[in-house]
Each structure stands twice: as structure tokens, then as C-alpha cells.
Amino acid sequence: MSVLLIFAFFILFFPLLGVRTDDCMPTRCRKGGPLIQSPFRLKDQHPEYCGYPGFAVYCDEKNDTVLVLPLSLKFVVKKINYVDRLVQLYDPGKCLPQKLPYLNLSVSPFHFLDTDNIFDVNLFNCSVQKIYLGNVISCLSDSSHYFYAIDLDGYDQWDLTSCTSIHKISSVPWYVFDATDLHLAWSEPACDICERRGQRCNLKNYSSGRPIQCIDKVNTDPGGSNKPLFPGATLASVLVVTIFAALLLLYRSIRVNKENELKIEKFLEDYRALKPTRFSYSDVRRITNQFSEKLGEGGYGIVYKGKLSNEINVAVKVLNNSTGNGEEFVTEVGTIGRIHHINVVRLVGFCAEGFRRVLVYEFLPNDSLEKFIFQADLKRNSLSWPKLQDIALGIAKGIEYLHQGCDQQILHFDIKPHNILLDHNFIPKICDFGLAKLCSKEQSAVTIMDGFHQTMTAARGTMGYIAPEVLSRTFGRVSYKSDVYSFGMLLLEMVGGRKNVDHEANTSQVNFPQWIYNHLNVGEDLWQNIEQEEDRSIARKVTIVGLWCIQWHPTDRPSMKVAVQMLEGDGHNLDMPPNPFPATNATSSAAGLRGRQYHNGLPLILESE
Structure with a gap:
């Protein structure tokens, strides 16, 4: 009760000191960080009326000041010059050209500094280095892909064979392709007027006249009067002490509630940004x-x-x-x-x-993995062995995230090359979750259809990639290990360059997974036609991991976490898995490997009950 009386006393007498509360006081995310004041505002602290539309910033987990530009591009604010109306931004991903295709300043209050020297640029991805095109964009390029920015007005004069147009970027200065910092300016609001006077900028009602007004930095009263209404210094001192005591008492009682409110607001804001x-x-x-x-x-x-x-x-x-x-x-x-x-x-x-x-x-411009591994002419659009290894590792990490990285375990049930899309950097992305199922991480098995023994047509997945236990419980219970089996078949297809179900194949031939296991088991070198030793090592490692993943019984297969570790490790240390195939009368003799062209027929698994 005493706290409430002190607070009431504070409310009644605080205005008599000629002082006003100011919700828009300048602040920083951390010591040494840029000062945040009008027209900028701090989302978690300043009300919306403190800032101009498009100037909202927030403090991230590192206490960096972050500005979000259209469309949802995040930059760290290094400096703000309120006098010259300039802002210096830094790309935390250290690859500014990667964000340029998605940067739309036309719906932003910001613009590039030199508006007279901007160009329309085409971004090209070349499979060979083109020195005459200028400096390669290093953060986008690797040993097999070289990215160049070329002026749209003159790009037809260059030899662009072995190059693919990736993006058209409108109205950008050339320096952005070699820099990590982005320098932008703004025209409105013109707060430099106040800064040059040594005053602060404050926003007025947008419906009347100029959108800003200047206020004194010492006295926060917009009226600008520095004279207190009560001249008695003693009374003022008593009131200040009382106010301080009241604030100290109130701080302890409201601190927890305030922190909870900020957490909830941040969660809702993040949820709105991530929600489809x-x-x-x-x-x-x-x-x-x-x-x-x-x-x-x-x-x-x-x-x-x-x-x-x-x-x-x-x-x-x-x-x-x-x-x-x-x-x-x-x-x-x-x-x-x-x-x-x-x-x-x-x-x-x-x-x-x-x-x-x-x-x-x-939208992912390079289509699906199926396009690159199932083709008659392997020299066209083929992927190098290191790139195939990167793609395999990326898919494995994606499946591992589905199994262990979410609140609930997500079983995909349709892992295959057609459902692996590739972005402009050939980073793989798993898609098509129409058959996916959610279950608890503690759940060891999952039922995927009603009347499990009635029909195989209700089973989830695509023939050739479906784990044996999905078709018949004789082989075990359906779990996350069913995705591991599909991933193993995908790995073997990446190595062999052929589908594991070939309806036109001769049924007397041994299927590729069994053929390759038989030859590996007797110590044959299956990759003698691959020129580079490093490439042979990659092919052998990916194949052995694939054979581990397609073990007939789920308990014999590794988890996706272990599969990731196997792909990241040294392939020479991998042990040969047990024979993943039931006993057959098929012969193991087959023609020698030619490059990556193998036969991949896999017999249909029939219901045993």
C-alpha cells in the first residue's frame, strides 16, 4: 500500500517540476553501438509513434543493432549519421551479393547514395573462369562455379558460353559486389535540421504539416520551457528523492512482469514473421x-x-x-x-x-536432384564427386533435423531424388511432406495405416525406396529407420546414376546394390576408372554408407546422426556392413563398372503374412 501512495504522490507532483516522461528517449543495444533515436526506434522499447515507418530496429542475441529491409533481409547497423542522414549496414552472412536479388529499396525509405551511378546487372554462373568478365564474386563461387555481375546494357558483347543467367538485379551501384558493407541514405524525415541545431528530432502527427519537430535535448518538454513551475529548490529536492525511492521500490515488483511481456511480444513477432x-x-x-x-x-x-x-x-x-x-x-x-x-x-x-x-x-532454380543423376548423357549437367558428397551430407543433415531437431519427430516416408531440390548454389532442400507423419521423439515405432495387414497399396512412399518393414511387419516395426533406408537407396542411386527400380531391366541381372556389395566384399576396386584418388575415396565412402543404411532389418541401420558422422569422416576407416540382402540364387557376375553407369533393378518385396 505504501508503494501505491508514493506512486500516487509521484504522479501528482512530478508535472510541477516542469518535466515530462519521454518514451522516445535515445538508447543503444550495447555500449559503443549506434545511437537509436528518431527517425529510428527500438522495437522492444520504443512505441511506434517514436519512429518513422521503415526505421524500426531490434537487438539480436549478440546485442547487435539489426535493421530489416524489404523483403525480410536482415543487416547489422554499424553507424548512423543523423546529420547527413546516412546509415552503414553490414551483412552478417558476409556475402552481400547473395542478398541483392531480394533487396527491394523501392518500398523502403532508404536509397543508395549515388543515384546517378547505378546499373541494371545480370548475375551469371559460369562453370569455367572468365577473367575478361572482371573480378569473380568470391563468396558465391567455388572451384566449379564462378559468379560474375555484368551490366545488362553490354553483356551481349561477352563470350558467355558455359554461363547461366541466375538473377537480374535492378538499380545497384557496382561497389556492392566487392563490399561487405552497404551504405544507404534517406530523404525523409529530414531530422538533420534538428541535429544541426543541437536538438532532438520528434515526430508529429502525420496529418498536419511537417512530420517532425525539434525538441531540446536537456528538457524533454516539447514546449521548450526550461523554467520549473515551482521555484523552491528544497521542495524540488524532496520530490526528486521521493520519486527515486518510489521507482526503486516499484522496479523490483514489475521487473519480472516486464521481462515476461517482452518475451511474449518477441515470440509473437517472430511467429508472425515465420508463419506461412x-x-x-x-x-x-x-x-x-x-x-x-x-x-x-x-x-x-x-x-x-x-x-x-x-x-x-x-x-x-x-x-x-x-x-x-x-x-x-x-x-x-x-x-x-x-x-x-x-x-x-x-x-x-x-x-x-x-x-x-x-x-x-x-523457388529453387536448379530443379531436383533427379535431373542431374538420371540422364543419358552424363557429361551434360553432371555433378562432380565433391559436389555429390556435399549434396549427400546436406540431405543427411536435413533428415537428421526432421528426426531430432524439431519438437516432434517428423518421419518423411518419401525420400527420393525427385523430392530433393537444389538452389542456385546446389544446396539440397528436402520437399514434399504430403506423406510425412509426426510422432513423439520417445516413440520407438509408428503405425502408418489402418488395417496394417490388409493391403500394400496403403503403404507410404515410392517403390524402390520403401523400407521392407513398411511393406511387411515381418521385417520389423516402422520407425525413423524407414527414412534411413530410403536415404541409403538414394545414396546408391547418386553413385550409380540409375534408378533402383528399372521396369525395362532384364530380371536375370543382379540388382546394383547387391552387385556392388558382392564385389566390395571380395576386395575388388570398383572405382579404377575414376581418375582422381580423392574422387575414388568419395565414391567408396558414399557407397559404403548407402549399404549400411539399406540393411534389411531396421535395428542394423545407423541413425541419421551416425550417417552424418560417417559422411563427414574419413572413408578409409569405414567397416564393410553385413550383407544387406536375403539369400538369393542370383549370380554375382556382372559387367565392369563404366564411369557411373550401373544397373539398379531392385526386386519387389511381397507381403509375407
């Missing part, structure tokens, strides 16, 4: 330009290319209206909508309007 957007069907038609560009088609429906803006492309999957899509649609939205991992495709939004169901994903 719900589109109307008219939005979908607009995004896809009336479904004008088809990317692919399957049993699930049709995928179209779309645009959220001039620079942001998306893949729009329009599901068929067949029975069962409702359940798979809810599964996919509910599952992938909560996942955020570099090796899992990002769900941008969805549409559920009447019988129409649509999923909107990030």
Missing part, C-alpha cells in the same frame, strides 16, 4: 500470371512458377481434387510450416479456398 501466409485463390492467380508457366506435373497436381514481386520467385503447387488430398494438404502445411532449416524447402504460404488447395514454396 494464407493466400486467396485470386492471389494465386495473380502470383502465377493466370498459371502461365508450368514447371512440372505429377500425380499430386501441377507446379507453376510464380512471382511475389519483381525479384522474388516462388513455386506454386496446385493439388488435384482427388480423394485424400485434404489429409495430405493439412499434413504438409502443418509439418513444413514449423520447419526452418537450410536443407528443408521453405513453405512461403498456402491457399485453402473451397475445394482448391495450393502450396506456395520458395
Whole structure:
């Protein structure tokens, strides 16, 4: 009660000192960090009226000051010059050119400094180095991919064979392709007027005249009067001491509540940023330009290319209206909508309007892994062995995240090359969660269909990748090890360059996984035709990991965490797995390996009960 009386006394007499509370007082995220004041505002501390639209910043876990530019691009603020209206930003990912295709300053209050020397640029990915094109963009390039920025007005004069156009970037200065810092300016609000006077900038009501007013830095009263209404110094001193005591007492009682409120607000803000957007069907038609560009088609429906803006492309999957899509649609939205991992495709939004169901994903320009490993001409679009190893490791980390990195364990049940998409850097991303199932991490097994022994047609997955226990419980119980089996088949396909189910193959031939195990088991060198020793080592390691993952009984397969460790380690230390195949009468004789062209027929597993 005494605290409340002191607080009431403070409320009554504090205005008599000629002082006003100021919610917009300047602050910093950490000592030495940039000063945050109008037109900027700190999200967790300043109310919205303290800052100008587009100038909101927040403090991250490192206490860096972060500014988010359209569309959702995050930069660390290094310096703010309020007099010259300049801001210096730093890309925490240390690859500014990677963000440029998604930077849209036209809807931002910021602009580049020299607006007279900006260019429209085309970003090219070349498989060989082109010295005459200028400096290579090092943070995007590696030993087999070289990225260059070329002026759109003159790029037709260059020899661009072995190069692919990746992005068109409008209105940027050249320095951004060699820098880690981004220098931007703003025109409004013109707070430099106040700064030059030694005053602070404060925003007025936008509906009346100028949007700003200048206030004295010492006296926070916008009226600017420095004279207290009560001249008695003694009374003022008593009131100040009383105020201090009241604040000290109140601080202890409200600190916990304040911290909880900030946590809740930050959670809600983060959730709104990560939650997939719900589109109307008219939005979908607009995004896809009336479904004008088809990317692919399957049993699930049709995928179209779309645009959220001039620079942001998306893949729009329009599901068929067949029975069962409702359940798979809810599964996919509910599952992938909560996942955020570099090796899992990002769900941008969805549409559920009447019988129409649509999923909107990030657009990945290099299509699926299937395009690169299943082709007649292996010299065209082929991937190097180190790149294949990186892709295999990325897929493994993505599956491991699904199994152990989420609140609930996510079983995919359809791991195959067609469901592995590749971005412009060939980073793999797992997609298509229509068959996925959520379960507790402590749950050792999961039922994936009603009437388990009734029919095999209800089993989840694609023939050739389905684990034996999914088809018949004779082989064990269905669990996360079923995804491990599918991943193992995928690895062997990456090594062999052929599907593991070939309906046109001669059934008298031994399937590739069994053929390669038989030859490895007797110590034969299967990779003698691969020129580089490092490439041979990679091929051997990926093959042995694949054979471990396709063990017939689930308990014999490694977890995805162990599979990741095996792919990251030295392949020479890997032990040969047990024979993963049941006894057959098939002969192990087969033609020698030619490059990566192998036969991959896998016999159908029949229900035994």
C-alpha cells in the first residue's frame, strides 16, 4: 500500500517540476553501438509513434543493432549519421551479393547514395573462369562455379558460353559486389535540421504539416520551457528523492512482469514473421500470371512458377481434387510450416479456398536432384564427386533435423531424388511432406495405416525406396529407420546414376546394390576408372554408407546422426556392413563398372503374412 501512495504522490507532483516522461528517449543495444533515436526506434522499447515507418530496429542475441529491409533481409547497423542522414549496414552472412536479388529499396525509405551511378546487372554462373568478365564474386563461387555481375546494357558483347543467367538485379551501384558493407541514405524525415541545431528530432502527427519537430535535448518538454513551475529548490529536492525511492521500490515488483511481456511480444513477432501466409485463390492467380508457366506435373497436381514481386520467385503447387488430398494438404502445411532449416524447402504460404488447395514454396532454380543423376548423357549437367558428397551430407543433415531437431519427430516416408531440390548454389532442400507423419521423439515405432495387414497399396512412399518393414511387419516395426533406408537407396542411386527400380531391366541381372556389395566384399576396386584418388575415396565412402543404411532389418541401420558422422569422416576407416540382402540364387557376375553407369533393378518385396 505504501508503494501505491508514493506512486500516487509521484504522479501528482512530478508535472510541477516542469518535466515530462519521454518514451522516445535515445538508447543503444550495447555500449559503443549506434545511437537509436528518431527517425529510428527500438522495437522492444520504443512505441511506434517514436519512429518513422521503415526505421524500426531490434537487438539480436549478440546485442547487435539489426535493421530489416524489404523483403525480410536482415543487416547489422554499424553507424548512423543523423546529420547527413546516412546509415552503414553490414551483412552478417558476409556475402552481400547473395542478398541483392531480394533487396527491394523501392518500398523502403532508404536509397543508395549515388543515384546517378547505378546499373541494371545480370548475375551469371559460369562453370569455367572468365577473367575478361572482371573480378569473380568470391563468396558465391567455388572451384566449379564462378559468379560474375555484368551490366545488362553490354553483356551481349561477352563470350558467355558455359554461363547461366541466375538473377537480374535492378538499380545497384557496382561497389556492392566487392563490399561487405552497404551504405544507404534517406530523404525523409529530414531530422538533420534538428541535429544541426543541437536538438532532438520528434515526430508529429502525420496529418498536419511537417512530420517532425525539434525538441531540446536537456528538457524533454516539447514546449521548450526550461523554467520549473515551482521555484523552491528544497521542495524540488524532496520530490526528486521521493520519486527515486518510489521507482526503486516499484522496479523490483514489475521487473519480472516486464521481462515476461517482452518475451511474449518477441515470440509473437517472430511467429508472425515465420508463419506461412494464407493466400486467396485470386492471389494465386495473380502470383502465377493466370498459371502461365508450368514447371512440372505429377500425380499430386501441377507446379507453376510464380512471382511475389519483381525479384522474388516462388513455386506454386496446385493439388488435384482427388480423394485424400485434404489429409495430405493439412499434413504438409502443418509439418513444413514449423520447419526452418537450410536443407528443408521453405513453405512461403498456402491457399485453402473451397475445394482448391495450393502450396506456395520458395523457388529453387536448379530443379531436383533427379535431373542431374538420371540422364543419358552424363557429361551434360553432371555433378562432380565433391559436389555429390556435399549434396549427400546436406540431405543427411536435413533428415537428421526432421528426426531430432524439431519438437516432434517428423518421419518423411518419401525420400527420393525427385523430392530433393537444389538452389542456385546446389544446396539440397528436402520437399514434399504430403506423406510425412509426426510422432513423439520417445516413440520407438509408428503405425502408418489402418488395417496394417490388409493391403500394400496403403503403404507410404515410392517403390524402390520403401523400407521392407513398411511393406511387411515381418521385417520389423516402422520407425525413423524407414527414412534411413530410403536415404541409403538414394545414396546408391547418386553413385550409380540409375534408378533402383528399372521396369525395362532384364530380371536375370543382379540388382546394383547387391552387385556392388558382392564385389566390395571380395576386395575388388570398383572405382579404377575414376581418375582422381580423392574422387575414388568419395565414391567408396558414399557407397559404403548407402549399404549400411539399406540393411534389411531396421535395428542394423545407423541413425541419421551416425550417417552424418560417417559422411563427414574419413572413408578409409569405414567397416564393410553385413550383407544387406536375403539369400538369393542370383549370380554375382556382372559387367565392369563404366564411369557411373550401373544397373539398379531392385526386386519387389511381397507381403509375407
